[in-house]
Amino acid sequence: MIEWTISRIELPLKFPWKIARGTSFTKTNFIITADCDGTIGKGEIAFNTRYGESEDSIESGFRQFLDHGAEELNSLEKLIQLVHDLELDSSLCFGLESALAHANATMSGRTIHQLLCLPQVHGVSTSFSLPIMEPSEVQSFLNKHNLSRFPALKIKLGSVGGVDLVQEVAKYYQGPLRLDANEAYSDPSAYMKLCDSLKTLPIQFIEQPFAASAFELYREVKEKSLFPIFADESLTSGEVVPEFKELFHGVNVKLMKAGGYMRALKQLRTARELGLSTMLGCMVETSLGISSAMNLANNVDFCDLDGCLLISEDPFDAVSEEGGVLNYKYVL
Structure with a gap:
């Protein structure tokens, strides 16, 4: 019972x-x-x-x-x-x-x-996500939160102002950058202009520039894009289908979107079989959720598991972070 x-x-x-x-x-x-x-x-x-x-x-x-x-x-x-x-x-x-x-x-x-019959994880390197902000706020934000310690930063973008924000971050942070547009773009030419303006910067990929269902736009720009495009909102609890190869270079898998360990593991496995890059992501969540996701961190290309680092009071305190590397404080 x-x-x-x-x-x-x-x-x-x-x-x-x-x-x-x-x-x-x-x-x-x-x-x-x-x-x-x-x-x-x-x-x-x-x-x-x-x-x-x-x-x-x-x-x-x-x-x-x-x-x-x-x-x-x-x-x-x-x-x-x-x-x-x-x-x-x-x-x-x-x-x-x-x-x-x-x-x-x-x-x-x-x-x-x-x-889950998975290998034990010892240390998970994660990026840290920056919200949309004014470029004038970037330097103080990076310093206040000591973000130079992270191996990569992810920058949230809106439909306007993204170039100035990313360029400002790159002035004060020397590591690789990841961009996340959260479906902000509707015009392929505006997206291509963004890429061209940032082509000299160390950008690893951009997540979901267009609407989740705008497959025709992804098909149009995939081969032209200067940066790899990752699916986030386009992949929820469903399967990673072969068509994704025509639309994206990689996928962002999250336990909260997938709906369970088994579904997430299947998404990651299928993505790898299709030759897509893989990222393990998260929502804003406590270390209970993040520690759960860390179990899947082996054999993924990128991890963005900073959700518990964004909250000021974590009721579980199950994960430590040092130098951008997450470790279990205790195994849940």
């Missing part, structure tokens, strides 16, 4: 989080607890309104889950099938799967990576 509970947490951010879709000062997430006769497992839900998720949809989905025999689930396979059949929000699916996985791992004397 499993007792399931859900709790809401408010996470104050260290600084205003401005991206192309808006600005946030706090993040609301949920924590799922699975109590298996005294053995506790927890999972995080970092829902995202971009994918039609909300506090209401998470809470109603959780009630629906309880109404369909959740107390009697005795395996991850049955849980995965149930949440799939119920078509629950992807982040809720992951939170439920993660909670039961942690409980099962504890009961069997294993860790999550052992449960």
Whole structure:
């Protein structure tokens, strides 16, 4: 018998989080607890309104889950099938799967990576993400947060002002840069102009310049783009299909989008088979969610797992960071 509970947490951010879709000062997430006769497992839900998720949809989905025999689930396979059949929000699916996985791992004397038959991770290098800001704010922001210690920086872009912002960051940071447009562009010529203006800078790739469904635009610019293009919003819980090779150079896989460990692992495996570069990303989340993602960090090309570094109060404190490298403080 499993007792399931859900709790809401408010996470104050260290600084205003401005991206192309808006600005946030706090993040609301949920924590799922699975109590298996005294053995506790927890999972995080970092829902995202971009994918039609909300506090209401998470809470109603959780009630629906309880109404369909959740107390009697005795395996991850049955849980995965149930949440799939119920078509629950992807982040809720992951939170439920993660909670039961942690409980099962504890009961069997294993860790999550052992449960998933994955190699243990020792140190994960992550980029750090900069929100959209005025170029005049860049130097003080980099200094205040000591961002020179990170092996790469990711810069959020809007539809205007991106060139000045990136150039200003490059003045004060000497490492590689990653750009994230969050679907800000609609005109291929404007995107190509952005690339041309930044062609001398050490840019590794750009994420999702156009709308998630604008496949014709990605097909048009892929071979012309001066920088590799990574799919983010274009890849949620579905499969990495062969058509992606015609549209993107890489994919950004996130547990909260994929809806579970198994789906995320399949996305990464398929992407590699198709010759696509792989990145493991995250939402704004606590170290509970980040430590879960770290289990998948072997054999990916890039990691962007700074979600718990963006919040001012982490209730789990499960991950340490030094020199841009994440390590487990304790294994959940």
